[in-house]
Amino acid sequence: MEIYLVIMLVLMILGSINSLHAKDLMSAVISLGIVGFGLVISFLLLYAPDLAIVQVVIEIITLTTTIAVIVSATYELEKKKIGYSSGFYAGTILIFTVIILMVVSRFTNILSYFGQHVMRMADIYIKSAPESGSANLVTGIVLHFRAYDTLGEATVLVTAVIGVLTILRHSGKKKDN
């Protein structure tokens, strides 16, 4: 099963590179869909069906919103390439590779191997699941053990909506009078 996850991650990496270097915005947004739907398949392989349901619908809504609102209204091509020289790119890639190697060499000791998770906290949640009365343990955690988190999440959602409405409001209308 691990090999399928590796294949999906390599596909996601290729899709993200293609998305960042696409010529026009339409193909960039569509290439982001490769990353999102690869994430859905990875969630299914890792036994997280709740997340897969949410992520597939979110990805469709994001693609639809971005294409219907942004790209169709503001179509523009990148006329010339980004103005950096090739030596600058080589230096950047070198720096990023060094950072990746440093982090990997540090984290080899800290992280446990894949699949060897030591369940200390989750053991309590799984054992006391009949107390919450929810057969789906994820919903039990979201709405019973950690419902305060969910309240904060709803507050953040309302705040984001108010922010969108405030930014998009017509402020210059009263100047005409």
Place this chain on the structure above:
Amino acid sequence: MISPHGMTIIVKKICQFIAPTIFLFGIYISVYGHLSPGGGFAGGVIMASAFILQILSDGSLLEKLKSERWRLELSESLSIFSFLILAVLGLLLAGTAVFFGNFLPPGKLGQLISGGFIPIGNLIIGIEVCASMTLIFVALIIFKDEESE
């Protein structure tokens, strides 16, 4: 792209049949969230996708939502308020007297009416997420239409 007349009549009619089905599926996902994969977040996003399908295919719903945007804002605010009331009721009524205490009987594991207030909370979260997503989409569409005029 989104005219007040909408798309052709074939697309309109098919979307009129499909969108209520998607909405019903979202309610099902929300209510059965404590028994099967799903929950309030997934159900709410699916319900919002039904609204978005209707808006993109049919122009008349967009006109209605433009003039009556306060309905979406009201349902969003009311749902988060009722979620807070649920928390305070747990503080008052539950035996352990904690915030979000489960004051309803847990019932038998695996049945629809079980888990205390978990199905009610799932439905409230579903309504809240659906109203938020639809409101964001409507605001973006209205801004784009006014800009292009």
Place this chain on the structure above:
Amino acid sequence: MILFVLCFVLFMIGLYGVILQRNLIKIIIGLAIMEYSVYLFLILIGYVKGGTVPIISDFFENGPFVDPLPQALVLTAIVIGLATKALLLSVAIRLYKHYGTFDIRKMNNLKG
């Protein structure tokens, strides 16, 4: 171990997009890629070898479950991610209406 390394590579690609791209929409895409890699990393940490879906049922064997706690945290984070992405997009089209372009080099109103 290779999975964690690939996840980190995906994160660094998103960071590269945020730092080096000059189109506002491309910068938002880079942020989205970073978000996705963090979700995948959290779920990878919670995986248990030989585990099953964390749902108690009468019809299947209730063996060892995968860790449900990171799944619950990521579930809320995905929905918040969409809302913040919409906020960033609305800022982007506000700027587009003002300047007529997405290029951040041409948005020089506040330059000293």
